[in-house]
Amino acid sequence: MQTPAHAGRLITPAMVGVALVLLTVPLWIAKVGLYQYIGVEILIWAIYALGFNLLLGTAGLPSFGHGAFFGIGAYAFGLTQFHVAANLWVCLLGGILAASLAGALVAGFVARRRGIYFAFLTIAFGQVFWFIAMKARNVTGGEDGLLPIARLPADFGIVSFDLTGNTALYFFVLALFLVTVVALWRLTYSPFGRVLSAIRQSELRAAHLGYQVVLFKMLAFIASAAFAGLAGSLFAMAQGGAFPEVMALHYSGYIVMMVLVGGGLVSFWGPVIGVVVFLLARDLLGAVTLTWMLWFGLLFVAVILFKPEGIAGVFQDLRRRFSRQPAQAQPAARSTP
């Protein structure tokens, strides 16, 4: 991922554009044949995907068991609500904290591993957490799920917003999505994020420049698990319950697919594009054929084969073609090789 323009800004023009478009969604979403809830779902998965891409796209660490942290966030949100306090902020904090702790535990085991060993270990841990969620019936409700999780009001002291309606929940999730975007943009282009990217490009060089590679990988893993926990918490609220399904291996695969198809390897926004395409494909293709996953799977194969940079990569190529400003714009002084 090349360093984009505006990398040093807290808020970029693209963010403002995205925010404005997303704010209008409730006005037209029903008119185009969709429904409000899919907007909620897209934003939640977008938070999850953006956090996941800190690990995959920026640090280059392929986690195939990330559903565990999403699920742990969901369960922790519910359990905090039942056993600690039925307060939205406390429950969100509970979801994020639980996922971060689980992330730290897993990171301790996987951060020293590379490539296939890293990938396999994350799968193994993902399966362990999924298994626990299925079997610890008296805590998680097993296959039936943890029910019923309430959509708690967003209480700001002087005003309190009721989030039981899908439109209200949409605006709340949108606010958290925008916070996530700003936070992750900043983190990605902070000194910390630059070191993560350097580690992906050459772990060897980074180590010899004085960076403690394992520590950086662990922190990236934990941060990414924390965002998965936030997304999972919101998902529990949206669904009214927490279910083991999202922790299953194929769900952990979906997030990888979304991020890669969207172009997370070359673009900060790639994961968001991937989520939108995936969930719309599920609903629109799913309405006409039960085998929509086959078609999406074929799209995935095509992307990996022909355009590994994903949809965002196609956009970047198009923009480059129309603005034709890359290498030529550099100072003309060419030193002889």
Next chain:
Amino acid sequence: MSALEARQVHVRFGDRVVLEEMNFSVAPGELHGIMGPNGAGKTTFFNVLTGRVRPSRGQVLVDGKDVTGLPPHRIAALGVARSFQIMTLFDEFSALENVALARPAFRAQALHGHRAAIGDAETDAAALSVLDEVGLGSKAQVLARDLSYGERRALEIAVALAQEPRVLCLDEPTSGLGSDGIARIAEMVRRLKGRLAIVAIEHDMEFLFGLADRISVVHWGQVIARGRPDELKANPWVRRSNLGRFG
């Protein structure tokens, strides 16, 4: 006291002995050249000096302090920098970013996640002056992967220099370059000479004999000859190892 010293360093991989017994030192301001045939163990020796390979026996000392077995990041933090025989750059970063990331000031703030790394004028100015030193000032914004081979060789050194090291280890810095490129790197190293301790593995005789204060000839994992360039020119090993290339 030596800036960097190795005592009786022995390295084996499985049952294959790669370094038999390496004794070596470089003083502050000295340029100590290392030459030897392919597979002699020169890069492995650098790997030991910089913490990548732990020796089976022997010691490595930085400023007299035992650092044997410390990991690379710790040794780097002590002021030992290296360049790589096989170029090891951050290809998706610009030349400027490559150099900026190597600076100790950047490293000191590497855990900062709340502020932007980009557009810090002070960092940029310092990084730019390192690029200027190796003649890459005008290429600051070019991605490392888009630089020419010669420019990448220069950047490889610039990154190590940006670490503000006390000891600079260069592993075949002219590898793959034509005579113009070699001359340019030699000129660059000549300007650095005296400012810090430099250890340079080189195959190019003109480079080594023109620049080094001392040269060690490494063969079969040990130093078989060592001395000033004028002393070594008469050495039969040296004469044999570069038939036709020198003199």
